[in-house]
Every structure is written in C-alpha cells, then in structure tokens.
C-alpha cells in the first residue's frame with residue numbers, strides 16, 4: 001500500500017511501512033525478535049540520517065535503535081501506548097559500541113540509564129556532551145515535532161545547552177525515558193488521515209513547567225494515614241482496544257497482502273505481535289476481536 005500513517009500516535013496504524021535494516025554503518029537495531037523495526041519511510045530516513053549526523057558532528061559513535069512500530073503499526077501487546085502509526089522511534093541513550101552485537105546480545109543487553117541511581121538527576125559520570133548532541137541533533141530536524149526524555153535530562157539540557165536554545169521547546173519531559181529518547185515525527189505529507197498532535201509550546205520549557213515535574217510529579221508520595229478499610233470493590237477489567245477503535249482504514253491495512261519480508265524478519269518465538277496481527281487479519285469479523293493492549297489511564301500530555 002502507499003505509505004501512510006492513519007490515525008493518532010496512540011490509536012492508529014501504518015500502511016506501506018518500511019523496516020530499518022538490522023545494521024547500518026552507524027546503527028544497530030536491537031530486540032530484533034520483537035519485529036518492531038517498521039516505520040513510515042520518512043521516519044526510517046530520519047533515523048538513518050541521525051545516525052550519520054551524530055557520528056560526524058556530535059561525537060556519538062552510532063545509534064542503538066529500539067522499538068519503532070510493528071509492520072502495520074497498531075497497538076502492541078506490551079510496552080507502548082503510542083508507536084502505532086510508524087512515526088515514533090526509541091533511540092537508546094547508550095552509544096553504539098565499536099563492534100557488532102550478535103542477535104542474542106541484541107535481545108539480552110540493556111540500555112543504561114543516564115540518571116544517578118535512585119535519583120531524578122543526570123549522573124555526571126555517565127552524561128557526556130555527546131548525549132546532549134544526540135538529543136539536540138534530533139531536535140534540529142524540522143520533521144521532528146517532539147522528543148520525550150526524562151525530566152532530569154531536560155533539566156540538564158536547560159542548564160547546559162549552548163546551541164540553539166529555541167530547539168529546547170521540542171524536548172519534552174516525561175516519565176521514564178532515561179534509558180532511551182523517544183523521537184516523534186509530525187504527520188508526513190501524503191498522510192491526510194494522520195491526526196496531528198498539538199504543537200509544542202513555544203517557550204523552552206525550562207522554568208516553572210519543568211519544576212512541576214520535580215516538585216510534584218516525581219516527588220515520592222508521603223505515606224498517608226491508614227484510613228478506614230474500604231468495602232471491597234470488584235476489580236475493573238481494563239478496557240481493551242478494539243480494531244474498531246482505530247480509524248476504519250486500518251481494517252484495510254490489516255487485510256492487505258503483505259511482502260514476504262514482513263514475516264521473515266520475525267525471529268524466534270517472540271514474534272507474537274505478528275501472529276496476533278495475522279490472526280486478526282484472518283478473522284471474519286475483525287472488529288469484534290479483542291484488543292492487544294489495555295487502554296492506558298490518562299497522564300499529562302507530553
């Protein structure tokens with residue numbers, strides 16, 4: 001199908017996706033068994049360009065590429081609310097080593113947090129100018145709309161970034177994201193049914209809005225006095241995302257014939273998403289199929 005993102009980052013699918021190669025001169029794709037190396041061609045090209053640029057200009061030897069999307073996008077069994085339309089890519093905040101990882105290493109090796117252990121601040125023994133260069137290089141691309149990082153990383157950039165400060169607006173603080181950054185592209189041209197996210201606020205986001213994360217959101221909760229025991233309530237079943245929650249075009253995306261490469265990149269027993277997708281695609285009434293992921297409880301918009 002022609003390459004198009006359908007719907008929103010957290011509720012949509014991807015037609016005409018492209019898989020990033022497992023290896024490039026300046027990147028290695030990780031967790032190959034997940035088969036989440038697929039994205040809109042514009043995103044794949046952006047990741048490839050980022051890998052070259054950071055190696056050339058920022059002292060970052062190469063990218064370890066984490067999850068992008070499933071071959072046809074859509075909700076996943078594990079891990080992400082977004083990453084559904086092929087416009088989100090996770091890039092590890094761990095530099096690529098000077099050798100090729102084996103397939104099994106790519107399953108087992110973990111990214112390294114850049115935070116000081118048990119804290120919300122960046123560890124100066126881990127953080128380097130190249131980390132900052134990597135994030136801000138991605139922010140410099142016009143097609144990149146926002147980058148999600150841990151508030152501690154945003155703070156570090158606010159305090160130290162000497163380049164174009166206006167780009168800090170694109171770097172958005174969010175929970176997690178101290179092992180990897182999450183790069184999100186705008187809806188590409190030719191994706192008329194891609195639902196755009198709000199623009200990022202124009203200011204750098206370094207003042208009070210950032211303080212909120214440290215003063216409120218990430219503050220350890222004070223233990224509360226034990227209250228009267230509550231009547232036991234029936235646990236609510238999380239609502240499951242159904243195919244008919246997605247844009248209607250996604251039914252066509254699921255049912256379309258795919259290239260053989262779509263399945264051949266699934267390695268080992270862990271190609272679960274692919275299997276589920278195939279099952280849905282083969283089901284007579286796909287809209288009645290249960291979902292792949294519970295709809296997450298709302299959190300502040302990153």
Ligand SMILES: [Zn+2]
Nearest residue numbers: 088089090182
């Ligand atoms: Zn992500």
